[in-house]
Amino acid sequence: MDKTKLNIRDYITVGIIFVLQFVLYMIIATPIGSTVIGMFFVFPIVSIPWGILAVLLYSRVPKKNVVLLYNILFAVVELMNFWVIALVAAVFAVINELIWRHGEQKSFIKMMVAHIIFTLSCLISSFLPLILLKDMFLSAMPNYADFYTEVFQSITVPIAVLEIVLLIVCSVIGALLGRVLLKKHLVKAGITL
């Protein structure tokens, strides 16, 4: 059996970790995202627990195609939302896989980079509707079109930059936390090598 290829155990691990990721997102994003300010902090906050799961997955399955499969699942879920978002997520998945394939897969830095690119793809995909639907939103509110145009112009660039920086910092924290937790609990339990 070729040990560099994904086997059935790896596919099941990817599926289960994806579900855990989704559930964590729902648990954290629902209360935080229900407030106006909280909406902008959802992905940075969520990227911390996601970091634990990402490090667990990549250290348990340090093989080619695992990043592609894990990231493409997000694109499949987004396919049910809007195909353009799914397309963007799929492109990010391919880029992430190409970076992952280059060099040693067991390196922690590699795992962290894969996690950062994945969270960035989630953020950009979630911001995309606001950009794509801007005109539709403005046409739905003809009375306030001028006001909302100003709002869109003033908030888009600075908040997007701040959000991306914050997301990268939180993703790094998440990956580091993942490494600590893995060493503290999961290596002892024989979950990871």
Place this chain on the structure above:
Amino acid sequence: MNREAQDKLFIMFDPRIKFLMVILIGTCSFLAGTLYTLIGNILLLFVLLLLNKQYKVLVISAVIYGCVLVSDYLLAQIISPNSAITFLHMLIFMLERLIPLCIAMAWMITRLFLSDFVSAMQAMRFPNGFVITLTVIFRFFPTISYEFAKITSTMKMRGINPSLKNLVIRPLLTLEYAIVPLILRSMKIADDLTVAALTRGLTLLGTRTSYRKVCIRPVDIVGLLMLIVGLAASRMIGSL
């Protein structure tokens, strides 16, 4: 209740057709220009829920969507919007487009036979690994809620439940106490599922056969066509 018995009670669509229907509803709701189009799409979803006899989901969805529509109406009455109102308006705007998708997914997952799903996806020549991963995702969703409920109740007994207070006072510890047992249990389940999959011969090469014939039937085509006509009609009504 087995599949044959359910076939007699409900209109059971092919998993591929269900998936296609969800994509269509999601995209049409996302690109809906007016509220009338969205309401049309929601009504179509309610018909699908009725056909699937998901009355509880129907009532809950109707109440939630009704609240969102009322909020939208009330926000539109505000004469001088500030930045907070703007964000709320955007939030409502997105919710109006996302709730139909959530309802559609709830409809798709209910009475989805995983063996049929695997056969259908393999018939479409999707990579085996991808099909197995997707199947695990569908299979694991009900299990995870059960596992998490057990972990939460144990945490409550020890006074470290993942409440808002604990999340604010000691976020990292609460996160650790919740996530580590969840991961340990999930990895144990992953091992069990691997053994089950190996026993069922999922790793074997060659063409697999299935006990039941999975194919697209006339009822699937009619259902899909009716949905397309319904979506087109609600879009036309919305643009009038």
